[in-house]
Amino acid sequence: MNNESDKKIVPGQQKGKPTHDQADIVIIGNGIAGLTAAVEARRLAPEKRIVIVTDQIHPTINTPALKQFAIAKLTREQLLAYPAGTERAERIHVVSSRVTEIHAQSKYVTLSNKRGFGYESLLIATGSTPQGLPENIPGRNFDGVLTLHRLQDYLDLRRRLGEVNEAIVIGGGVHAIETVMGLLYWGIRTHWLIRGKTFMGRVLDDPASEIVLNNVRRAGAIVHLETEVAGIIGRVGAVAGAITNQQEMIPCQIVLSCTGTRAATSLARSCTVPMMHKNGIMVDDKLRTSVRGIYAAGDVAALKNPQTGNYEPRAQWYAAVAQGRIAGSMMVGHSELAMQPFGVPWHATHLGELSMLTVGEPISSDPRLTTLTDTSQGGYRRMSILEDRLVGYLSLGSSQPDSLAIKRLIDEAVSIKDVTRSLLKGQFDSRSYLSNQRSHAARNMLLLNQPAAPLKREEATPTRKLPNTGELRQVAAQSQTNYVAASHPNHQLNEPQTDQLAPMAVMPFDIDEINPFSGNLPDVSFSGLDGTGLYSQGKFMQPRPGPATPPPMQPQPRSGLINGRTEQKATPNKKEASYKLWAYVNAEPEDNTGRRQNIHEGERY
């Protein structure tokens, strides 16, 4: 499978003499973001030379599944994120080394063995490092004090479990609670030390935190709130217990630190051209850093949160995969595939019997937001609503709602006027709701022969029943009136706007959604409607407000699409300002060139 040019990339190491190799795409780090980017780049560019530089001792693994690994539900082999041998099959070369410096002007990196490695485009996917226990805690070096982060840490934990009867878990986040549940699974008496008054104070409100903590207490954990470790006691080198700041001594054989991670930004500091970084390496929607030709993805990249406007890393699996794909297509020059915005943060997990889901900003204290809570069915749900759009959603309960669809409701700023109640009760059937919205949008488009209004303005008839002919006729009649209403003079007021957008007319729904499986099956030929052939995948290119935004932020134009374009005409200065960080980036957004090629995206799956 390898051809001659591939073999030339990584020659044997020459001692002493610095050499300079060259590859088109160099990726630092073989986490999921790095490997996904490499695979995606290979798919789009079969001839490019792709090299991953990593000092990780194992292939890419499903890091979120490490918690299942900790309770022996998985074997090591099952952790692999891609089938073994993917790198070889995809002709991705893995260099086992560490990058020490980036020379951005001359476009090469220095490896730890003093070798230089040239690149065309570089992806920094170095992930994050655990914060661990504070440096000044006495006894932090005793055997049995572990910071759980990498595979090695979990292997270490698995080896020790046999001789552990009591354990301490430190940390107030999801990682900590998952670790606690894992230890309880092994029947270990577990003390959980949380610094704050509640669990995950920034994501969960007090009642939600109480539900989670009670759930953990019922499962057998001993929760210590507002408690930190003051020191660790050892006996002949191994942990024997810990002393808390409440002057309490807890005997234990293992101390696990799950206190969060920090983006590994050391490469940003050792780059010869200053690279903007704060909590992580700051990137734009297309994952470009402030240095030309260098991208960042995964835990290390800090993206703008569309709701708050802050740059913050998203240390999450899904975000890393999505960013890897986009970085991969960007690095081979397919910027049109990078149109998909990342949207709002999203986290879903199981905590024993309890399912937890947070999307967006459920506990924002913004006065404009309406907050609804519900405690029926033993669960807890909280929604933040701005006007008729969802801003945040929090759900705790025995079943997991369709989490990605709820994220989509927020990302696409769909009106939830008609489904507020079912969302609140946790009985929301998002599949049929979104699909209904699409089919209504499609019908209007076909009937009016013009771009459909944004989804949120669509009238969603509440449809949960199976269709029968009588009902069909009813709906048909209804939509006829809709049609009449739509051509009412009122509608004409909107004409200029529609005109402006007309050249960009795209299907208001994915072409893929016209299929017999989603039920959106029109048996008409589309060719008569719009000769431009713009039935691209489109990703809903019609104007649509961004995710609902609490002040002081304006609704953000999402990834400089149509919103960005109209704004550009109105306020050119503002547009420029928002892109100052990436001044080297061509100011003209790639809208026009990109859209038509989007059709390629359909071939992905």
Added chain:
Amino acid sequence: MLRMLKPNAIILHKTRPQVGQEIQACIGCNECILACPAVAEPITIDMLNRETLSGSISAPIARFARACYQCGACVAPCPVGLHRDAMMLWLKVRLLSMGAEE
């Protein structure tokens, strides 16, 4: 003209982009396969995900896809709320379309 579209169609399936999104969000915890009553031979989640998305479908995965009878037992255990049944249906569609090509 109004009968062209089924306004209240029964929804069986997630669309292709949605399935792609779900696979991206899969954390590989294996819970769905542990819950599956139809799986008869060792299937790893990485193979399943990769072959659901694209590329050739290997024999064990193809057998598994044919054996899947959409009972939905895989949905409840998913810690991140994904729909493996929709992904499996998509895999079945791919299997059929590939069979047609050959």
